[in-house]
Amino acid sequence: MSLNISTPHSKQNIIRDLAIEAEQARNPNLSGADLSNTINRIKQLLEAQNAVLVAHYYVDAALQDLAEETDGFVGDSLEMARFGLNSEADTVIVAGVRFMGETAKILSPEKRVLMIETRAECSLDLACPADEFNQFCDRHPDRTVVVYANTSAEVKARADWVATSSIALDLVKHLADNGEKILWAPDKFLGAYVQKESGADMVLWQGSCIVHEDFKATALQALKQHLPDARVLVHPESPGPVIALADVVGSTTQIINAARDMEADTFIVATERGIFHKMQQAAPGKTFIAAPNAGEGAMCESCAECPWMKMNDLPRLEQTLETGSNEILIDEDIRAQAARSITRMVEFNAAR
Numbered sequence: 448m449s450l451n452i453s454t455p456h457s458k459q460n461i462i463r464d465l466a467i468e469a470e471q472a473r474n475p476n477l478s479g480a481d482l483s484n485t486i487n488r489i490k491q492l493l494e495a496q497n498a499v500l501v502a503h504y505y506v507d508a509a510l511q512d513l514a515e516e517t518d519g520f521v522g523d524s525l526e527m528a529r530f531g532l533n534s535e536a537d538t539v540i541v542a543g544v545r546f547m548g549e550t551a552k553i554l555s556p557e558k559r560v561l562m563i564e565t566r567a568e569c570s571l572d573l574a575c576p577a578d579e580f581n582q583f584c585d586r587h588p589d590r591t592v593v594v595y596a597n598t599s600a601e602v603k604a605r606a607d608w609v610a611t612s613s614i615a616l617d618l619v620k621h622l623a624d625n626g627e628k629i630l631w632a633p634d635k636f637l638g639a640y641v642q643k644e645s646g647a648d649m650v651l652w653q654g655s656c657i658v659h660e661d662f663k664a665t666a667l668q669a670l671k672q673h674l675p676d677a678r679v680l681v682h683p684e685s686p687g688p689v690i691a692l693a694d695v696v697g698s699t700t701q702i703i704n705a706a707r708d709m710e711a712d713t714f715i716v717a718t719e720r721g722i723f724h725k726m727q728q729a730a731p732g733k734t735f736i737a738a739p740n741a742g743e744g745a746m747c748e749s750c751a752e753c754p755w756m757k758m759n760d761l762p763r764l765e766q767t768l769e770t771g772s773n774e775i776l777i778d779e780d781i782r783a784q785a786a787r788s789i790t791r792m793v794e795f796n797a798a799r
């Protein structure tokens with residue numbers, strides 16, 4: 448689809464048109480008219496079911512825009528769950544990956560929580576099966592168990608604390624200051640970063656994110672030399688040598704805020720590239736370049752896309768709403784235990 452720049456177009460419409468174009472690229476069998484019909488039908492279904500769409504920064508721009516247009520929400524995993532909790536909607540539809548749907552259900556058990564796509568997993572969650580994790584915890588009974596949000600409800604239920612990337616460092620510092628030794632799971636890179644910065648006594652589960660682990664420090668260094676005025680924003684799921692090159696290390700929300708608030712015009716970004724949509728909205732006119740993940744000499748070459756996040760799309764959302772399928776259900780004992788470790792994190796965050 449080409450845009451006629453002589454036609455008055457609001458910026459929002461242009462962004463929407465580009466998002467539809469991207470959606471068509473993913474769904475070549477859908478015409479522009481079909482996509483418009485799909486979006487209109489989704490809006491009708493959301494309203495009729497008193498449902499709200501909550502989307503992660505990493506999903507397609509079309510879903511992010513639709514969430515905001517329909518009084519839903521776009522944010523990181525904890526913000527998504529909090530929004531679902533506070534919303535008066537009867538149904539929360541999660542555009543993200545499975546652990547996000549589970550977190551929403553853990554915090555809002557009385558609500559119906561649907562996933563757009565239940566096969567949308569996360570490599571960190573998959574790398575930490577509950578039975579193996581329980582054995583790991585049993586081998587370290589003297590340690591406080593802190594797990595990243597990217598885990599199953601069962602793993603959260605075993606934990607003393609849940610942590611997001613925005614809070615992990617402060618939380619572990621707090622626990623270490625109280626003399627506690629930490630068992631951290633599942634992300635080895637985030638764990639190593641927290642261990643290095645906090646000096647805490649930690650044992651680490653050896654999971655990783657398939658997107659962030661691919662960022663390459665040598666190629667990033669070369670890109671920095673090529674763009675000396677650019678600032679480097681890195682998510683701490685990335686390898687240590689990549690984190691070492693960052694001007695800012697932070698969660699998705701912290702990275703977006705840094706792009707908005709820093710004076711630089713150009714940013715090299717080491718996280719899933721779906722975030723660029725929100726960064727461009729938060730900091731219009733600035734330039735965002737995906738950090739390289741294809742090795743030395745691969746200047747600017749990066750896919751940086753999560754295959755599971757990209758399973759979320761408009762036709763699947765319409766189908767979920769039409770059928771009421773993909774509901775998240777969690778055993779009540781597991782849910783209540785997981786809620787306890789999440790609530791401790793929320794209260795710690797509120798008291799900071």
Ligand code: SF4
Nearest residue numbers: 569570656657658753
């Ligand atoms: S980008 Fe990485 S951490 Fe995020 S959902 Fe995908 S695999 Fe998991």
